[in-house]
Amino acid sequence: xxxxxxxxxxxxxxxxxxxxxxxxxxxxxxxxxxxxxxxxxxxxxxxxxxxxxxxxxxxxxxxxxxxxxxxxxxxxxxxxxxxxxxxxxxxxxxxxxxxxxxxxxxxxxxxxxxxxxxxxxxxxxxxxxxxxxxxxxxxxxxxxxxxxxxxxxxxxxxxxxxxxxxxxxxxxxxxxxxxxxxxxxxxxxxxxxxxxxxxxxxxxxxxxxxxxxxxxxxxxxxxxxxx
Numbered sequence: 001x002x003x004x005x006x007x008x009x010x011x012x013x014x015x016x017x018x019x020x021x022x023x024x025x026x027x028x029x030x031x032x033x034x035x036x037x038x039x040x041x042x043x044x045x046x047x048x049x050x051x052x053x054x055x056x057x058x059x060x061x062x063x064x065x066x067x068x069x070x071x072x073x074x075x076x077x078x079x080x081x082x083x084x085x086x087x088x089x090x091x092x093x094x095x096x097x098x099x100x101x102x103x104x105x106x107x108x109x110x111x112x113x114x115x116x117x118x119x120x121x122x123x124x125x126x127x128x129x130x131x132x133x134x135x136x137x138x139x140x141x142x143x144x145x146x147x148x149x150x151x152x153x154x155x156x157x158x159x160x161x162x163x164x165x166x167x168x169x170x171x172x173x174x175x176x177x178x179x180x181x182x183x184x185x186x187x188x189x190x191x192x193x194x195x196x197x198x199x200x201x202x203x204x205x206x207x208x209x210x211x212x213x214x215x216x217x218x219x220x221x222x223x224x225x226x227x
Contacts, residue, residue: 082165083165086195088140088167090119093109095225105125106126107126109122117140119139121138132182135175136171137174140169142167156193163197172209188209191220200222200223202219202220
């Protein structure tokens with residue numbers, strides 16, 4: 001009888017103290033203290049998501065340039081001696097690199113909105129040493145012979161070689177809209193580009209709107225990666 005009584009006391013004692021409950025499988029782990037690198041990386045991810053969502057949201061309502069002559073279905077311009085006109089439309093993502101003073105940066109030029117011959121978008125700089133997203137605005141030119149600033153356009157290699165056909169782009173970065181791990185010296189620089197017969201966007205870069213010569217240490221090359 002004593003043994004039964006002792007066993008009963010032991011069982012009651014264990015029940016009273018309780019056994020630690022198992023952690024639910026969906027419980028979130030404790031968060032660690034944030035650091036600057038993680039914050040910058042997360043900011044870039046958030047901005048890239050924002051750009052992608054904006055592109056997707058605006059694509060159905062895209063307004064194509066009035067002078068467009070080709071449907072935006074191909075990812076490259078036909079390889080002819082002269083470049084064909086290309087439609088610049090909301091939802092396009094031109095992906096490539098910018099070589100800036102000895103450094104190469106992966107960069108996306110996202111077209112977010114098109115209004116006639118004007119567009120707005122973003123340049124997403126995603127190199128480990130430089131993560132920043134800048135908003136841009138620019139112009140779409142189908143007839144380069146009627147464009148203003150002929151003195152600047154004349155400095156483009158394609159223009160010099162006599163190829164004045166196809167689509168030409170001019171844009172400027174206007175402000176930073178994402179986290180940054182680099183320093184951009186100017187938000188007033190200008191990019192002048194031509195979509196060549198190989199389907200690539202290449203051109204020249206000016207540090208500001210008054211420079212008479214392009215930056216000798218800045219080159220870029222983008223190709224259409226999404227529509």
